Amino acid sequence: MKWDWLHFVPALLHFIEFIPFYLMPTQEKIEYLRYAFSHVEILSKQQEGFLPANFHPFLKTFTGIVYEFFQSLILFSVYKKERIWVRKNKVVWNWLVRLTFFHSLTYLFVFASYVLFFSKVDMRVYSVLPLGFTQFFCTINLIFNPRILYGMKEIKDEVLVSESTELPIMINRKVLSFVKTQNYKKTLDRYLEHEKPYLQKKYSIRDLSADCNIPVHYLSIVINDQYGCNYSDFINRYRIQFIIENRYSEFGRSLSLEGLASEAGFNSKNSFYTAFKKNVGCTPSEYFARQIE
Incomplete structure (x- = not known):
């Protein structure tokens, strides 16, 4: 697709931001990693690359919100233009709508927590919430509705x-x-x-x-x-x-x-x-x- 390259931009920016770490001497990197693994609780409070401390969880959540916004736009566009496909694939369609809604709700909750309780919470906790809740949501849905895994029906001639x-x-x-x-x-x-x-x-x-x-x-x-x-x-x-x-x-x-x-x-x-x-x-x-x- 024409704009697929945009998905590479966050990874590229992340790479550029961590150039100072990549340029550190090998022994210094080893010491830093040893210290990080033995003091996990302070990781979110340390500066990472060019960005200030605690900023990475915030940025990841904001990126998630942007993705969910565009995913919602795509779903809306498909619903308007591909009504026949939606009717033929109700199970998959409902799954996509629920997943997008759940994702969006989780990301918005985490984002609001950053804004309201920035100095009072461990950012690492909130940074793993979207992943944890999503895994829970997917597991429950697949247990009670395994037809999601059957795939999409082709629209016959x-x-x-x-x-x-x-x-x-x-x-x-x-x-x-x-x-x-x-x-x-x-x-x-x-x-x-x-x-x-x-x-x-x-x-x-x-x-x-x-x-x-x-x-x-x-x-x-x-x-x-x-x-x-x-x-x-x-x-x-x-x-x-x-x-x-x-x-x-x-x-x-x-x-x-x-x-x-x-x-x-x-x-x-x-x-x-x-x-x-x-x-x-x-x-x-x-x-x-x-x-x-």
């Missing part, structure tokens, strides 16, 4: 794309470059023109995806953006064109209009009449009556 509705906004069209879109469109046009798969009844978008070797979600984006319709309307256009072209051929004359519609891939008379009127603007009878005139 039928959820991503409905054959009878417009393409959901949640799909990001930027994932397809112009060149890739045009290549997919050419593949699609060529296959439909030569193979005529739309003549099969119940020919689904998944069938077309497999036949053209185009991922379903990409195929949906191409159909929606390049042809201005959903899959159902798209495939019905080809069926109606087939009926129009063959109505007065030797093959078409041997069948009733409904029979020809069935050969074109329509499942029923109603679906044929509805699709024909939607695409042509009138009923099949009216259209062909005009052609005879």
